[in-house]
Amino acid sequence: MKTLSYQTFKPQTQPQNEAAVIQMDDVAETFSSQEHLTKPPKTLIIIPAYNEEKNIGAVLKGIQKILPGFPILVINDGSSDNTEEVVLEHNADVISLPYNSGYGIALQTGFLYAVKNNFSIVVQMDSDGQHDPENIKDLIEEVQKDDCDVVIGSRFLSKNSYKSSLARHAGMLLFGSIASLLCGQKVTDPTSGFQALKGSAIRFAASDNYPPDYPDADFIILMNRCGFKVKEIPVTMHASPVKESMHHGHKTIYYVFKMFLSIFVTLLRRKSSKS
Amino acid sequence: MGWLVTGTLMLILSVSEDAIRWVSGLVGATLFTSTLFFFGLLFLMIICLHFSIRISALTQQVRTLTQHVGILDHEKKILEKKIHQPPWQTSTSNLEQT
Numbered sequence: 001m002k003t004l005s006y007q008t009f010k011p012q013t014q015p016q017n018e019a020a021v022i023q024m025d026d027v028a029e030t031f032s033s034q035e036h037l038t039k040p041p042k043t044l045i046i047i048p049a050y051n052e053e054k055n056i057g058a059v060l061k062g063i064q065k066i067l068p069g070f071p072i073l074v075i076n077d078g079s080s081d082n083t084e085e086v087v088l089e090h091n092a093d094v095i096s097l098p099y100n101s102g103y104g105i106a107l108q109t110g111f112l113y114a115v116k117n118n119f120s121i122v123v124q125m126d127s128d129g130q131h132d133p134e135n136i137k138d139l140i141e142e143v144q145k146d147d148c149d150v151v152i153g154s155r156f157l158s159k160n161s162y163k164s165s166l167a168r169h170a171g172m173l174l175f176g177s178i179a180s181l182l183c184g185q186k187v188t189d190p191t192s193g194f195q196a197l198k199g200s201a202i203r204f205a206a207s208d209n210y211p212p213d214y215p216d217a218d219f220i221i222l223m224n225r226c227g228f229k230v231k232e233i234p235v236t237m238h239a240s241p242v243k244e245s246m247h248h249g250h251k252t253i254y255y256v257f258k259m260f261l262s263i264f265v266t267l268l269r270r271k272s273s274k275s
Numbered sequence: 276m277g278w279l280v281t282g283t284l285m286l287i288l289s290v291s292e293d294a295i296r297w298v299s300g301l302v303g304a305t306l307f308t309s310t311l312f313f314f315g316l317l318f319l320m321i322i323c324l325h326f327s328i329r330i331s332a333l334t335q336q337v338r339t340l341t342q343h344v345g346i347l348d349h350e351k352k353i354l355e356k357k358i359h360q361p362p363w364q365t366s367t368s369n370l371e372q373t
Contacts, residue, residue, distance in 0.1 A: 075345070095349040101341055109342040116346065212338060 041198075043140060044119040045070060046110030048103055049127035050077040053086050059125075060090040062133040073113060074127070077106040103193075104212045111197075111206040122205075123196045131194045132236040139196035142233050149201040149228040152187075152220070153194035153235030167252065175217035175259060182267070183224040187232065190217035194235055201228050211262050214255060218262035225266065277325070281318045285311065 045063060049056050056074065063072055072092040076084045078100035087094040095109055107124060114122045123139055125131040135153055143151040172191055179187035197205060204210075204226065211218050223230055288295045288311060299310040 093349070095345045097341055097345045099341070101338065105338055105342065109345055112342055113346055113349075208335070 041120040041140075041144070042118060043070070043121040043123065044110075044114050044117075045072045045123045045125065045136065046075060046107065046114070047072065047125055047127045048075045048077055048106035048110065049079065049083050049087075050100060050103075050106070051079045051081045051083060052127040053079070053081040053083050055129045056083055056127050057086050057090055059127055059129050059131075059133075060087065060092050062129075063136065064090070064092075066133045067136060073110055075106040075109050077101060077103070102213060104210065104215045107193075107215065108206060108210050108212070111202055111210070114202050115206045119202070121196060121198045122202050124193060126193045130238050132238065135194065135235040138233060138235070139194070142231065143196040143198045147229055148231040149198055150220075150223055150230045151196045152189060152192050152230065152232045153237075154189035154192055154232040155235065155237035156188040157232060158234035158236065171252075171256065178263060179217040179220050182221050182263075183230065185224075185230070187217070187220055187230075189232065190220055192235075192237075194237075204228065213258055213262075216259065218259060218266050221263060222266050225269075277318075277322065285315065288314070 045067075047056070047059065060072060060074075063070065074083075074087045074092055074094045076087065076094050076096040078097050084094050084096050095113065097106060097109065110124065111122060121140055121143060123136055125133075125136070131153070139151050139153060142148065172189065175190045176187050179190045201223065204223070205215075205219075209222065209226075211222070220230055288298060295307045295310060298314075299305075299307055302310060302313065304310045304313065
């Protein structure tokens with residue numbers, strides 16, 4: 001049986017291949033206020049997608065319009081439709097998993113890829129068009145600051161067109177309260193999949209500690225207990241064009257049970273520092 | 276291994292009256308069949324727990340393999356494209372350029 005302790009994460013050295021750092025005028029402008037930075041960091045946008053042929057094209061177009069030339073990696077989670085073809089048509093990269101493994105595993109594949117290729121910032125977003133690409137710059141700018149390792153885009157810190165069902169809202173409120181209590185800071189949107197991570201936080205997400213099913217409130221608590229600084233910023237969240245959520249029917253009950261169990265196991269583990 | 280050991284023990288208990296009498300006295304069972312069922316169920320529970328732990332470990336390994344297969348397949352496709360691409364053509368993908 002595995003020992004219940006966290007791995008120690010030591011900050012990696014800067015990428016050796018300086019030529020590999022992406023030059024993007026648009027992004028450089030975003031970081032121009034940061035005097036200590038001479039080059040934009042090597043940043044990757046990861047989008048897990050499962051049967052999203054109808055929405056993924058618009059999402060990619062939206063990102064490419066606002067951030068032209070930005071590296072985008074779609075993780076095709078064993079889709080049975082033409083998601084992969086649509087992504088390739090839009091000149092984005094795609095990693096296709098051999099079978100449907102679930103949201104958390106698809107997302108972690110992106111983190112593994114980012115670690116392998118020395119990306120220093122990773123932005124994760126959903127493939128259904130809920131997240132506004134305009135906010136990517138805000139997330140990157142915020143995560144660049146010294147006082148945070150993970151930035152979460154919260155739909156509840158600003159006025160949004162996003163409307164959720166009563167049960168879903170109650171769930172978010174419950175897990176948000178638990179996360180706030182355990183983290184000692186306000187967590188308004190524990191289920192947000194619109195996040196930016198940097199440095200050792202990316203390596204942590206790529207490790208075995210990452211919750212494979214639903215990396216939501218439990219992951220925020222885990223990060224907080226490991227000494228990572230988590231911050232929320234307001235983002236625009238559109239109503240999902242897909243009627244059926246990832247958590248529907250009996251899966252809602254499973255989600256609530258699994259989340260409680262995951263938080264409980266997280267609390268059982270010993271606290272550890274990130275470096 | 277566990278099956279062999281438990282099977283042999285259960286066989287000895289079923290055949291030898293002295294052995295089953297001694298074990299029943301030890302656990303406080305009045306019926307010999309209760310003793311056999313008790314140890315049989317205990318063994319099945321331990322086996323289930325053992326399998327559960329093994330399956331969890333295997334799931335983790337399959338998960339890691341799946342992720343690596345996906346990444347390697349992606350890298351293979353990029354390399355194939357580079358090999359078959361004429362040198363005067365530049366790559367369209369942003370990740371390939373990195």
